[in-house]
Amino acid sequence: MQCRRCGKELGSSLKCTFCGYENTPGNVREMTRTERNFFRGKTIDISDDSTRGDESFRGQTYESRRTYVNFNGGGFFSRATSWLLREFLSGNKLVRVAVTLIVVALAALTLFVALPIIFVLLAAGIVLFALLNKFR
Secondary structure (H helix, E strand, O other): OEOOOOOOEOOOOOEOOOOOOEOOOOOOOOOOHHHHHHOOOOOOOOOOOOOOOEEEEOOEEEEOOOOOOOOOOOOHHHHHHHHHHHHHHHOOHHHHHHHHHHHHHHHHHHHHHHHHHHHHHHHHHHHHHHHHHHOO
């Protein structure tokens, strides 16, 4: 028998000597509310108690297990950005207005804040260069 978590051979014991996982038949837990809300993968639920995880097909025994896969990344910013992009591409008018306002705000920030700072630094560099050349 192999460990459900790491796949190493168990031998006679049900506790894995490699990762410490307790491989008992009833160690499945229900997802928490947060896990259910943020989970974007697929699950397979077995509704019939008679199959309960072990299925035989043509003399071979297969063990079913549930795997959760999340492709959305981890942070709040990446989830919010991906949601905003999905809604923008799907044609949500309110999100399109919000994205347009964000782009206009970033353009205004660049034009009225970053560009003047660059020009002031450039002018200070030219003045400093002229003073250094005059006193040589």
